[in-house]
Amino acid sequence: MNTVKGSNRWIGDFPKIGIRPTIDGRQDGIRESLEDVTMNMAKSVSVFLQEQIRYPDGTPVSCVLADTTIGGVAEAAQTSTKFRKEGVDVTITVTPSWCYPTETIDQDPHTIKAIWGFNGTERPGAVYLAAATAAHNQKGLPVFNIYGHDVQEINDTSIPSDVQEKLVQFVKSALAVSMIRGKSYLSMGSVSMGIAGCIVDEPFFQNYLGMRNEYVDMSEFIRRMELNIFDEEEFDQALTWVKENLKEGQNVNPPELQRSKEQQEEDWKTVVKMTLIARDLMVGNPKLSKKGFHEESLGHNAIAAGFQGQRAWTDFMPNGDVMEAILSSSFDWNGIRDPYIVATENDTLNGATMLLGHLVTNAAQIFADVRTYWSPEAVKRVTGKDLPGKAANGMIHLINSGPAALDGTGQQEKNGSPAMKPFWEITEEEVSKCLEATEWCQAVDFFRGGGFSTDFTTSGEMPVTMARINIVKGLGPVLQLAEGYTVELPEDIHNTLDERTNSTWPTTWFVPNLTGQGTFTDVYSVMYNWGSNHGAISYGHIGGELLTVASMLRIPVSMHNVGQNRIFRPSAWSAFGTEDLTSADFRACQAFGPLYK
DSSP states (O other): OOEEOOTTSOSSOOOEEEEEEBOOOOTTTHHHHHHHHHHHHHHHHHHHHHHHOBOTTSOBOOEEEOSSOBOSHHHHHHHHHHHHHHTEEEEEEEESSOOOHHHHSOOOTTSEEEEEEOOBSSSOHHHHHHHHHHHHHHHTOOEEEEOOSSOBOTTOOOOOHHHHHHHHHHHHHHHHHHHHTTOEEEEESSOSTTOGGGSOOHHIIIIIIOOEEEEEOTHHHHHHHHTTOSOHHHHHHHHHHHHHHOEEOOOOSOGGGOOOHHHHHHHHHHHHHHHHHHHHHHHOOHHHHHTTOHHHHHOOOEEEEEEOOTTTTTTTSOOSHHHHHHHHSSEETTEEEOOOOEEETTOHHHHHHHHHHHHHHOSOOEEEEEEEEEOHHHHHHHHSSOOOGGGGGOEEEEEOSSOOOGGGGOOEEETTEEEOOOGGGOOHHHHHHHHHTOEEEEOOTTOTTOOEEEEOBOOSSOEEEEEEEEEETTTEEEEEEEEEEEEOOOHHHHHHHHHHHOTTSOEEEEEEOOOSSGGGSSHHHHHHTOOSSEEEEEESOOHHHHHHHHHHHTOOEEEOOOOGGGOOOOGGGGGGOSSSHHHHHHHHHHHHOOTTO
């Protein structure tokens, strides 16, 4: 199995990071003494970021340095001009010294900004940081402050660990915001079973995310299947791979509702075609043009999509579970590759949350129902046993009717522990383990058109973050998240609980980290306050990054369990209050308004 970067996945270049070395412009000894140390500071940041951060295709992030240090407005304008030509969307200003703030800061309203003011005693970099921050706030240009905890020597070119953490958190978040601008969310179908998250809120996508909305009816799948508007050579390759790698599992339907072997064979062909078609609808396929379908070959420039499925489709056609699971995973018949973001039931808000989680981590996402809270008492009553380990205080059953990225099996590893990794870190052995840990069961009876469901159980002890954007009338979009861990139950407890819902669906047992306060007093409160029936689950404790992303987009966060030391928002947010940070966040987001409105 090879690693595929997929050059047709992105139209246009990835956003770049602009590094702005600002300097005290006074000559005759002052500027001259600072030229090398200031430019070296900028170079060290560029090298560090290129070593630490990659784009979704696996290539290192691209940094652009100003041609000169910036001592005044002329050099600031020259740098701004260069950055626009180079495609810079994110800027980091660095300085070890005092500079003239309003003459040197980045005043482009379209860039996302941070300033690292060197903590040293020889020159007042911290003073510039404070003055430049005040200028940004007064002008309504939110900026992120980076200031090292410990004093450094003026000739120290190293980047302290706390500064490194803030640089990475800022850049990962800013890139996630920048990369979605101008791209599309593709709705394949409409509203599934009356779920409000499926209702496309165009002002949210346009004003908050800078994205456009694209639409196709599910009949487009029928048209493309009947007219062979897909790569037939790839279809043969895909069907062979599917037969060799996707194990069929149990069939829990009563005999009269079980599909024949002939029907199941046709179902496999259909779901493979659906997978090819959905991908082509999202990102296009140049091979279609060679077949005379030039319009169809272009795709919809969609970096996220959703498939309605229920019930207009699934009442007579195989469900979309294979399509969604394979596309959302980091591998398929073409090799190991960047996962696609495809939301079940066209839940656009969960799709948007999955997209942000993916761009922060570069890893696949789990789409799941936030289905059931199991208290220790209820588990004891049903199974006669106590919950072990992290689950001792209760847990949340994340389970959905079939599709979830196969990365969610937890069969990949980091430092010997279960993980979900960027595709360039995944090995062929790990792909085999993910496939081996998954069964494909005939869809249950309410999928009248047949199909197959993904069945696996997520490995325990994975650090994960569950997140969700909701829209509230009069308030707008609101993000909520919960960091925690997956847990693995003894087989007899798992089977008893799992079979009460559906044993043919993928299960993730989730325990949020409790703080003893508010919503995170206990597990029940987390479940009780969750804003919808769906959640997006990312590998790692990325709540800090999601808080930073939300502040950049002006989306307030109503519920989280991120420690205060990891909350990184624009400097202006502290002016709205430093005691109750949740309320301050709401006021700041309201005051600044949606990023693109």
